[in-house]
Amino acid sequence: MTRILDGITLWDGSAERGAVRLGWSGDRIEEVVPADDRHQGLAVIPGLIDTHVHLDTSVLDGAGAGDAWPLVTPDAEKAVHVVAHALRFASFGVTTMRDLAASPVQISVARAFEQGVVDGPRLLASGPVGMTAGHGDLFTPPRFRERPPVADSPDECRRLVRQWAREGATGIKIYTSGGILSMGDRVGWRNQTRAEIAATVDEAHALGMLVAAHAHTAEGIDIAMEEGADSLEHATGVVSRQVEALVARRIPVAPTLLINDLVAQGAHSVGPDARAKAREAIAGRDPAFREAAQAGVRFVLGTDANGRFVQHGGQLDELRAMKAVFGWSDERTLVAGTSDAADGLGLGNRLGRLDEGFAADFVVVRGRPWLDLAELTPERIVAVVSRGKVLSGRLPD
Ligand SMILES: [Zn+2]
Missing domain, CATH: 3.20.20.140 (Metal-dependent hydrolases)
Incomplete structure (x- = not known):
């Protein structure tokens, strides 16, 4: 079953990709394609x-x-x-x-x-x-x-x-x-x-x-x-x-x-x-x-x-x-x-980036931490996904 976060700004581990539709199935990201921004103020970054x-x-x-x-x-x-x-x-x-x-x-x-x-x-x-x-x-x-x-x-x-x-x-x-x-x-x-x-x-x-x-x-x-x-x-x-x-x-x-x-x-x-x-x-x-x-x-x-x-x-x-x-x-x-x-760690072909084929490890945050790290605080972490499953918080609707 593919899960979707539709229309959320994404920073892929090296650069901002704008608003995308992020789809993943199990522990694999299936798609990262441009989409209209539906979650203004929120962003997705790779798991730390x-x-x-x-x-x-x-x-x-x-x-x-x-x-x-x-x-x-x-x-x-x-x-x-x-x-x-x-x-x-x-x-x-x-x-x-x-x-x-x-x-x-x-x-x-x-x-x-x-x-x-x-x-x-x-x-x-x-x-x-x-x-x-x-x-x-x-x-x-x-x-x-x-x-x-x-x-x-x-x-x-x-x-x-x-x-x-x-x-x-x-x-x-x-x-x-x-x-x-x-x-x-x-x-x-x-x-x-x-x-x-x-x-x-x-x-x-x-x-x-x-x-x-x-x-x-x-x-x-x-x-x-x-x-x-x-x-x-x-x-x-x-x-x-x-x-x-x-x-x-x-x-x-x-x-x-x-x-x-x-x-x-x-x-x-x-x-x-x-x-x-x-x-x-x-x-x-x-x-x-x-x-x-x-x-x-x-x-x-x-x-x-x-x-x-x-x-x-x-x-x-x-x-x-x-x-x-x-x-x-x-x-x-x-x-x-x-x-x-x-x-x-020798795992760069699978972890640390958000793109098709990479692991479904990511964090939904409020803000743009790649522009301002001060925005990367516990209070602004909305959800943490590891291996495709929500480990804490809740994904936006
Ligand atoms: Zn030590």
Whole structure:
């Protein structure tokens, strides 16, 4: 059965197409043809794509257990929270999200969405491959003896990549520097050897998975680039000499602006150590990012949102922060949250654009956010459609 939105202004992921008749059947857009404007003031844009989220926290703020929640909560209960996070992010227009520290729980939820067990957004799940005492490992306090897996040699890296492939992960996450919210490390710590990173990237690519590299330092960015990572996460320490290669190789970079700002401000009673690390990490960030963006570095929407620091819907604020820091136009910024984010995930032939043959993921909004991002607010989101089904709100008659 074909569903129709007749006579609504459409922005297709790169340009305005005027008023169109938008028809879709199941998860496929069947037609985008010119039509008389019947829904003045409303518009359709592609669903937003957040390339960097984390869904393994409790959706109940202050639910107790603190940092240990992912460790002490049974997987069955965690899965319900992962579903709830995904649906809440989706209700603000995010129809695709990539979890960059997935466990088998996120992979299972992603599969359930894909199979239509539950109507939900597209969830991509990347399995982490990091070292003992690395950024990923140090989210788990040392006193816990049952810990998420780590890999401490090239062979162990290959094995862990293969285990993630067997679970059904769609990507791999690596770390080439220390981190901010990890407990007990320094941002400047090297994470893994070149040989370990090279083995992980080689194995992931052999098994058809993209590799996202957490890198805060210039050294970490060098390692990630030289060893063939497919995207950079954070990249707060990027320096001028790296810009040319980033542009030439079109490496997607997730800037995660708001979370680092929030941690630096001490939000959510973050400890003094994390706060100091964040302050140091972002000290020179904004001018470096602006230079990189103006030179053509491919920043895409990637927030690190987990519902606590960057909350559900924080993607809308992140886009506005990207526009301000990068000196971009409203439309260029929205490209980074739709079509270019899809391209960066290798899914640009199916997601991030609204045209015949693309997936039926879109948002009906009041306003023209490609002309004015200030109009992309929760109150102005009228309906969110994912895989052709209304996930939240109501389509106009
Ligand atoms: Zn992250």
